[in-house]
Structure formats: structure tokens, C-alpha cells
Amino acid sequence: MVDEQAVQAAKEQYQDRLQEMQEAEAAEEAAEAERQQRAERAAELAAANVGHVDAFRDEMLAEGGGDVGKLRQHASLLPLAQEFQAALNEAIDEYVATALEIGGLKREELSTFSEAFGEAKTEGTAEAQRQIAQYRHLVKRAQHDAGASGLTPSQLGAMQEANGALYEALMDMEMSQVERYGETIGAFESAYEELSKRLQETGSTFFNRARELEGAFTQKLEAAASELAEEEAAREAGSAEDEAVPEEVRTLLGDRETLTNALTQAHDTRVAQLDAREDEARAREVAALKGTIERLQADEYGRNRGAVVEIWNLVHVEHKNELLELGAPAHAEVA
Incomplete structure (x- = not known):
């Protein structure tokens, strides 16, 4: 069931x-x-070389340790920190937006260059193949005309001259391409470097703005802390302590010199962090620019060396051996 x-x-x-x-x-x-x-x-x-902004934001907005960190948490000082945070976030957002725009232009510039460079190399290869095809046609026609009797010495000599002419033509084409490609890379380098400089200038503008915000925040914090210290002194004179203020903060507020030094040290630490982040951002962008240009130049150098070797092997190895098989003297030179 x-x-x-x-x-x-x-x-x-x-x-x-x-x-x-x-x-x-x-x-x-x-x-x-x-x-x-x-x-x-x-x-x-x-x-766009702004991958550091999140870590930078955390550094700048961190309350910090010690008495200064506790001081910043005081209810009367929180609005200053919130104001600083809002202003810094706005500056960071503007910086990132501009950097992403420039980064997009850099990618577009590189893409346009790569496409045009690829088309130019394709055209160069096609012209080289056309020259080689013409030579192959001459060889086949000479073999056809000679028939079973084989090529005559004069026909072989003509083929040797044609092979030498092919070598000169291919090398001339390659040298022209080297010059043309060099000019193309140079033009790209100028345009790309200009965008890189714009990005670096954008970074400098942002970090200067961040330093200004940090300086203004510190000044307001010092003024508010001084006022808070006066209030605390008045309470102590009346034998009434503010229980909301931790003992170590009251001690800090009671010593003006120590208070000023602590706030100054906290400010100097943030400015040093700003300077370090700016130097890092500039160094990354310079290295990225250098790496991009060097990579393109290295690729072109490798292409040129490969093309020269390929031309040499085609004319002085493959074609020469073919002519030897067709009856050319073993000691004959191919230009």
C-alpha cells in the first residue's frame, strides 16, 4: 500500500x-x-593608469591611528571629514573620467596605427609576391621554349640575370618599406606621446587638487580642534568633564603644542602619500609609453631582419640551387 x-x-x-x-x-x-x-x-x-585610485582613496580617507584618529571621530568634527570625503570623491571621479577618456583615445590611436600598419605590410607582401611570380614565369617560359633539349647557356645566363634583378628589386622594396614604416611609427609615436602627456598633466592637476583639499581640511580640523580644546578647558575649569570625549583625546586637547604637532604630522603623512602616488603614476605612464614604442620598434626590426634573410635565402639558396639543377655552372655568382 x-x-x-x-x-x-x-x-x-x-x-x-x-x-x-x-x-x-x-x-x-x-x-x-x-x-x-x-x-x-x-x-x-x-x-588608463588610474588603477591606483581605490587604494589612494582609502589612504586619504583613513582616519588614522592614535589620538588624531580618535579626535576625527568626535561628533563636532565628523562634518569636516564628510565634507573632505565628498570633495575628494568628486575630484577622483573627475580624474578617472578624464583619464578613461584619454585612455580610450590612446587605444583608438594604437588600433588605427596597427590596422594601417598591417594593411601597408600586406600591400608590401603582395608586391613582393608579384615580383617573385614574374621571375617564376620567366623560368617556366624558358623551360618550355627549351623543350627536351634543356636550357642553353645563354638562357641560363638570362635566368641568372633575372634572379639577380629580382634580388635587387626585393631589397629596394624592403629598404623603401623600412623608411616608410619608420615614418609611420614616428608619426604614431608623436601622437601617442601627446596623449600620454595629456594623461600625465591630468594626473598632476588631480594630485595638486588633492593636496589643496588635504591642506584645507587640515586647517579646518586644526581650527575646530582648537575650539574644541577651549571648550574642554572651560569644562575642566568648571570641574565638569565631557564623558563623550575619551580620556586620551581630552589629554591631547589639553596640550595645544602636542595637538598641533599631531595634526601637522598627520597632514605631512598624507601629503607624503600623495607625492608617492603621483610619482608612481607618472613613472607607470612613462614606462607604458616607452614600452609601447620600444615594442613597435622591436617588431619592425624583427620584421626587417626576417625579410632580409628570407630574400637572401630565396635568391641565393632556392633559386640558385634551381639554376644549378637546370645546368648553370656551379661557380656562377648570383648578384
Whole structure:
């Protein structure tokens, strides 16, 4: 006899388990999509040389340790920190937006160059193949005209001259391409370097703005802390302590010199962090520019060396051996 309740319970358990699996799968897919978006965003920021902004933001907005950090948490000083945070975030957003725009222009410039350079190399290869095909046609026609009797010495000599002429033509083409490609790379380098300079200038403008914001924040913090110190002194004179203020903060507020030195040191630390981040950003951009240009130049050098070797082997090895087989003297020179 079938237990209907047991069957129904099993069905419900199965449905619950299936739903849990579907929800877990959907959650994992959503998490993976979010990770992918973060990775793409990080790559985009890094390509625009602003991958450091999140770490920089955290450094600048950190309350810091010690008494100054506790002082900044005081209720009367929190609005200053919030104002600084809003202004800094706005400056960072503007910096990132401009950097991404310039980064997009850099990618577009590189893409346009690569496409044009590739088309130019394709055209050069096609012309070289046309020259080689003409030579092959001459050889086949000479063989056809000679028939079974083989090539005469004069015919072989003509083929040797044609092979030498092919070598000169291919080398002339290659030298022309080297000059043309060099000019193309030079033009790209100028345009790309200009964009790189714009990005560096954007960074300098931002970091100067960040220094100004940090300086203004420190001044307001010092003024507010001084006022707070006066209030604390008045309370102490009346034998009434503010229990909301931690003992170590009251001690700091009671010593004006120590308070000023602590705030100044915190400011100097942030300015040093700013300077270091700016130097790092500039160094990365300079290295990226140098790396891009050197890579293109190295690729062109390798292409040229490969083309020269290929031309030499074609004329002085393949064609020369072919002419020897057709009856050319073994000591004959191919120009």
C-alpha cells in the first residue's frame, strides 16, 4: 500500500532541494558576473593608469591611528571629514573620467596605427609576391621554349640575370618599406606621446587638487580642534568633564603644542602619500609609453631582419640551387 503522505513529503522535499540548487546557481552566476565586471573595470582603470585610485582613496580617507584618529571621530568634527570625503570623491571621479577618456583615445590611436600598419605590410607582401611570380614565369617560359633539349647557356645566363634583378628589386622594396614604416611609427609615436602627456598633466592637476583639499581640511580640523580644546578647558575649569570625549583625546586637547604637532604630522603623512602616488603614476605612464614604442620598434626590426634573410635565402639558396639543377655552372655568382 502506497503511503500518500510520504510520497507528497518526498515530492516537496525534492522541490525544495531543486529550488535551493536553482537559487544557489543563480547566486553564483550573479557573483561571477559581478567579479567579471570588477575585473573588466580594473583592467580599464589600469589601462588608463588610474588603477591606483581605490587604494589612494582609502589612504586619504583613513582616519588614522592614535589620538588624531580618535579626535576625527568626535561628533563636532565628523562634518569636516564628510565634507573632505565628498570633495575628494568628486575630484577622483573627475580624474578617472578624464583619464578613461584619454585612455580610450590612446587605444583608438594604437588600433588605427596597427590596422594601417598591417594593411601597408600586406600591400608590401603582395608586391613582393608579384615580383617573385614574374621571375617564376620567366623560368617556366624558358623551360618550355627549351623543350627536351634543356636550357642553353645563354638562357641560363638570362635566368641568372633575372634572379639577380629580382634580388635587387626585393631589397629596394624592403629598404623603401623600412623608411616608410619608420615614418609611420614616428608619426604614431608623436601622437601617442601627446596623449600620454595629456594623461600625465591630468594626473598632476588631480594630485595638486588633492593636496589643496588635504591642506584645507587640515586647517579646518586644526581650527575646530582648537575650539574644541577651549571648550574642554572651560569644562575642566568648571570641574565638569565631557564623558563623550575619551580620556586620551581630552589629554591631547589639553596640550595645544602636542595637538598641533599631531595634526601637522598627520597632514605631512598624507601629503607624503600623495607625492608617492603621483610619482608612481607618472613613472607607470612613462614606462607604458616607452614600452609601447620600444615594442613597435622591436617588431619592425624583427620584421626587417626576417625579410632580409628570407630574400637572401630565396635568391641565393632556392633559386640558385634551381639554376644549378637546370645546368648553370656551379661557380656562377648570383648578384
